[in-house]
Structures are given as structure tokens and as C-alpha cells.
Amino acid sequence: MSIDSEDLRNCPARITLDAAQLAFFDGLPAEAPSVQTELGCELELGHEGSHAALGQQVEATMWWIQWTLSASEINPYTWCPAKSTPHVEDRNDRDCTLFDGHPGQHVDGHLARRSDAA
Template identity: 75%
Template sequence: MSIDAEELTTCPARITLDAAQLAFFDGLPTAAPSLQSELGCELEQGHEGSHAALGQQVDATMWWLQWTLSASEINPYTWCPARQTPTAQSRADTDCALFDGHPGRHSSAKTYWQADEAA
């Protein structure tokens, strides 16, 4: 089966966590409900810079795994503040589901949108 590039909006890059990364996530105070050993990039296809996938959330901090072809690291971030609907009260389908300062367009569970549309 081939993937139609026009239908794919999320970056197709994937990473398999190594033993140290899995141990880091297991050692966080809030256990992940279902930590996966393979994660996919959550950024928009064609993004600049490193790939990124949410590893685990602990309170207001999201631990994101970021990687390139030669290295990977786990970094703490807060949620991106952009929202499609300014009246949204919680992290919902209208809120950006990425980290603050991410490259490319904002992303919710359903769509990508430009920053100027989030006002």
C-alpha cells in the first residue's frame, strides 16, 4: 500500500525509544497510562528542525522526545497557548496539542491551522 503525500498531514518519522529513555519515562512521578516504545512525529509534514513526539505529561509539564537522524533527547515543555476558539476552557480539539514554540502550523486532534487564525 502506498501513502498519498497529499493525504498525509503529519510527519511520517518514527523513533524507537532506547532503554534509558524508557527508564526516564518510567521514573517520572506520574506513570504513563500506556507508554509506547515507538513514537511518531506529531509535527506537520515538512516541518523544519528536529522531529517531536509527546512522551508523557506530568502536571503542567509535557516531556517531549525530540530527534534527528543522529541524536535524540527528552525535553520539558508547556502546552502551546494557541487556540482556534478563544473561549475554549480546556485542552480540547480546538487547542493546539503541541508544545510552546513548536515549528510549523498549530495542530489540534483534527486539523492544522495558521497562527494568525488562532487569535
């Protein structure tokens, strides 16, 4: 089994959501697929600060779980504005898929490739 070099660009940290966190996501007013019980950090390898994974999106608000070795919390964010087009309903492959103010480089939706920070 080999390790793909693309995988090494993402932080390998993972979190297993507890019952209270899953209940919070299940209680959001959105028709979305069930939240996975285990999530991986979506930030770049070597990022500063807490780890982060998207839990669920409700309209323009994205609910991200953020964690460290000792604590976790769920926080509301909006999309990162990098490369986004104003007044467009749908996100496209060139938009950053992370939250506004995230640490590190931007991640676009096209195969989660990294793009230069704006």
C-alpha cells in the same frame, strides 16, 4: 492499499526509544498509560529542525522526545498557547496539541486537523 491524504500532512519520521529513555518516562511521577516504544513525529510534513513526539505529561509539563538522524533528547515543555483559554483545567478540541514554540502550523485535537498559525 491507499495512502490517505490526511496522513501526508504529518511528518513520517519515527523513533524507537532506548532503555534509558523508557526508564526516564517510567520514573516520572504520573499515573499514565505506558509509553509506547515507537513514536511518530507530531509536527507537520516538511518542518524545520528536529522531529518531536510527546512522551508523557506530568501536570502542566509535557515531556517531548526530540530527535535528528544523529541524536535524541527528552525536553520539558508547556502546551502551545494557540487558541487556549486561560485558567481552564482541561484541554479541548480547539487547542493546539503541540508544545510552546513548536515549528510550523498548529495542530488541534479534533482529528489532528491543521489550523492556521496564530
